[in-house]
Amino acid sequence: xxxxxxxxxxxxxxxPAYGISLLGLLAMAxxxxxxxxxxxxxxxxxxxGEP
Amino acid sequence: MLKPMFRYANPAQFMRLxxxxxxxxxxxxxxALVTGLVLGFHVPPDYQQGxxxxxxxxxxxxxxxxxxxxAAIALASLFSLVWRHPLADTAARAAAPLGAMFTALGLITGxxxxxxxxxxxxxxxxxxxxxxxxxxxxxxxxxxxNAIEDETRAARAAAxxxxxxxxxxxxxxxxxxxxxxxxxxxxxxxxxIAPVFLWPLLIMALGYMLLFAALWMIRIxxxxxxxRARSLMQRGADAAG
Numbered sequence: 001x002x003x004x005x006x007x008x009x010x011x012x013x014x015x016p017a018y019g020i021s022l023l024g025l026l027a028m029a030x031x032x033x034x035x036x037x038x039x040x041x042x043x044x045x046x047x048x049g050e051p
Numbered sequence: 052m053l054k055p056m057f058r059y060a061n062p063a064q065f066m067r068l069x070x071x072x073x074x075x076x077x078x079x080x081x082x083a084l085v086t087g088l089v090l091g092f093h094v095p096p097d098y099q100q101g102x103x104x105x106x107x108x109x110x111x112x113x114x115x116x117x118x119x120x121x122a123a124i125a126l127a128s129l130f131s132l133v134w135r136h137p138l139a140d141t142a143a144r145a146a147a148p149l150g151a152m153f154t155a156l157g158l159i160t161g162x163x164x165x166x167x168x169x170x171x172x173x174x175x176x177x178x179x180x181x182x183x184x185x186x187x188x189x190x191x192x193x194x195x196x197n198a199i200e201d202e203t204r205a206a207r208a209a210a211x212x213x214x215x216x217x218x219x220x221x222x223x224x225x226x227x228x229x230x231x232x233x234x235x236x237x238x239x240x241x242x243x244i245a246p247v248f249l250w251p252l253l254i255m256a257l258g259y260m261l262l263f264a265a266l267w268m269i270r271i272x273x274x275x276x277x278x279r280a281r282s283l284m285q286r287g288a289d290a291a292g
Contacts, residue, residue, distance in 0.1 A: 004092075007102040007105070008096050008101045008102035009101070009102075010101060010102045010103045010167055013103060013106065013163045013164065013166060013167050014102060014103065014105055014106055014163075016163055017106045017109055017110070017159070017160040017163040017164070018109060020156065020159050020160070020163075021109040021113065021156050021160060024152055024155065024156045025152075025156075025262065027152075028148075028149060028152050028266060029262070029266060032149075032266045032269045032270050032273070033269065035270070035273050036269050036270075036272060036273045036276075039273045039276040039277045039280065040276055042276075042277075042280050043276050043277075043279055043280045043283070046280050046283045046284065046287075047283070049287075
């Protein structure tokens with residue numbers, strides 16, 4: 001297993017590259033989704049409030 | 052030819068179509084990304100790059116999406132300026148933060164590859180510098196939208212910036228041919244990559260593209276819903292006043 005994580009001696013560059021990519025993509029997905037939920041909730045509340 | 056396109060670009064139609072597409076695009080994105088990751092970590096070391104070749108599987112897709120997203124913004128800006136289509140502005144604006152993030156990921160993963168392979172995290176060569184300029188274009192575009200209060204004027208100013216900035220796209224693309232750069236030349240379309248590396252690269256690129264498409268749709272939907280909410284509140288305020 002150390003062999004896999006060492007990545008032929010380049011683990012110190014490969015894992016950060018994947019870690020940052022994963023973090024960036026997840027942050028973007030989470031933010032987009034959260035903004036959608038908030039917008040939908042607000043509109044639903046407004047439409048319910050309408051006579 | 053443009054008429055049917057405009058029919059789908061109508062907000063109500065877009066909500067219906069994107070609502071139906073979203074689960075499938077998201078699912079396909081996830082499948083492609085997981086498949087690409089599994090394949091990517093099973094490649095043998097490259098004879099020149101060693102195992103750093105696996106960084107390519109997150110670097111190249113991020114760069115491809117970064118440039119495609121900018122091309123999409125420029126195209127939508129053209130539609131907005133010429134045909135004054137309101138959804139075009141929304142689409143262009145919604146893509147910008149995503150494009151900026153993919154550009155940043157392309158730069159970071161590239162520099163993490165450059166350190167072991169070139170001996171430097173950063174060099175001021177044509178490809179890297181023009182790609183850094185792409186990040187600044189995204190940030191400037193986003194800032195311009197936020198700086199102008201009146202939405203119609205903001206949209207027009209941002210669209211012009213996006214179109215002027217589009218000149219950077221061919222510069223990025225051909226920078227490796229026009230100048231002596233450290234960055235390697237085009238190798239995907241010219242068939243210089245062994246299949247064992249090409250497959251994970253293409254599948255990851257597909258996954259990145261689909262993820263971008265899904266998040267772009269979500270962000271456009273968010274803006275449409277926000278607009279509807281704003282006009283409802285406006286109507287409420289008018290009725291009360």
